[in-house]
Amino acid sequence: MNNNTHKKLILAPKIAFICLSVILPLIGNVKAQTTINSEIISHVEKLRDTDKVKRLETVRELRKIGVPAIPILTAALQEKEQQIRGGAAFALGAIGPEAKTAIPQLIFMLKDEDEQVRLDAAVALRRIGSPAVPALTEALKDENVLVRKGATFALAGIGAEAQQTIPILIEMLSDNDEQIRLNASIALRGIGTTATPALTEALQHKNPLIRKGAAIALGQINTEISQVQNQQNQRDRLRPNPCGTLPNLCAPRPNFCTQIPNLCAPLTNPTPTAPTPTPRQTPLPRT
Template sequence: MSRRFRNANKSPCRKGRWKCGEVVLKRRWPILLAVALGIAAAVVAVNRRSPPEPVYKGKTVTAWARDMNTSDPLVRSNAALALEAIGPYAVPVLVQSLDRRDSILKRLFLSLAPKLPVWFRRSFIRAFRPFDAVNDRLAAVNALGALGTNAPVRALTRALHDPERQIAVQAATALGNIGKLAVPELIRALNDKDGYVRSMACYAISKIGPDAPGAAPVLIQRLTDSFVGIPAQAVDALGRIGRPAVVALSGALKSPDEQVRAQAAHALGGMSVQAKDAAPALIEATRDRQLAVRHNAVEALGNVWPFSAGSMT
């Protein structure tokens, strides 16, 4: 093999490999910067299409909403007061944030980020916040919760489907705080095909309590739900509804499903004096063919009977 051929296979940058890398990086730098600026321009264009936000004390609704995510209780308190002052005018912006998902440009930016200067990456993220969809959805649901009964029930019910569990829990909490106005949507959510949504609906209704009597028949159906924890949640929700749920629970003692009968007896026992009118149905349940039903009925009578009309005779 000739000397000339051997030399041709040698890299001309063998001794200066790092310098060659620097040269390549310098050549690519304008391209990377141009792509990054293109991403920034795309983010700005998307933001410009959004309607202008209401401003209160020099801060936009989104800025106040983001303050709801902070760990500082004073900042959260001030943000809640500001959002309450803005009232219904804040709703369109917050609902839009509640539906926000990360841009398709996120993956491209993350692939370029290690090659960009640190100062540029930090400035870009600080200025545009382009890929913070989860935190913005959490901020939106917390902000909507601060609006109380001004919050949109349907949008919060949709948020029960959010893949981030923390957002779904906060949405359920907000719906529970809204109260009876949220009950019709929550009843529909109790029949959702997603078990976690059904679970969150049970939780919200348990917070509403006596103002959700219309949910009792559907909660009875959830006593046999296969999703982990829902039967216990349904019992808790029925107990918090109180007397309005007694008729539905008494009827459930005659259900063809033994698990429903057993759970209904258990729920009535936890209601104590509020379930006094269920004493006759519980007495009948002590003769049930299933041991679990008889056991729960006897225990329930121990809590209910002292307050019933039968104990007075």
């Protein structure tokens, strides 16, 4: 047996051991993932339940699983049964920003034939938050009124993180759909004072619908500013007033001329008083 053959015989068991040490954890991970997937699918099936309480409990369980549940829930958005579609969307929203990979499918669901599913998709997008803003901005331009309505509804709940949508939301104030106009006003209101300059300019717009929507949004923003100012004023009133405490250090110095006796008063001659006349006594008659 030459040296090369001897070395191969020695290395072969070592290589086999190394391969097994790599493969076995992978097999374990695959089994673990298979178990988790089975659990997720089981929970998704429970979304069929007509009992709202049980469905909410299922959503909580899916939320606990978190990121591993996202692919299966995204696939469930295409189920025929509306309860599974809506429940899957709601669950993705509960997971939050980490479910951003589901955004395109959720945008598509804004035109779902079922109203509740559309609402669940819009709520999911607003809960995912800022990662959904670019896609929602594009959805505002969609020809489908349902998509525009759902997009404005979602943006209305995202708030200040949607400030990049201010120009197009102002345009949406003139949309043909009344609900979209209202949603756009609420979204601009939620963005807050960052939208104030653009809204102030919109007050001069030739379109009366845009002027009206801007006024609504600004009215609420100004109300919120007034509330903050009132709170500050209340805090100021609660501060102790040093002039209201004893001793009163802010009071003027005492004027000794106002004390009794009044030593500073000018001397005056007393006015003579007439003597009181003594009544005359009538003498008694002699007897």
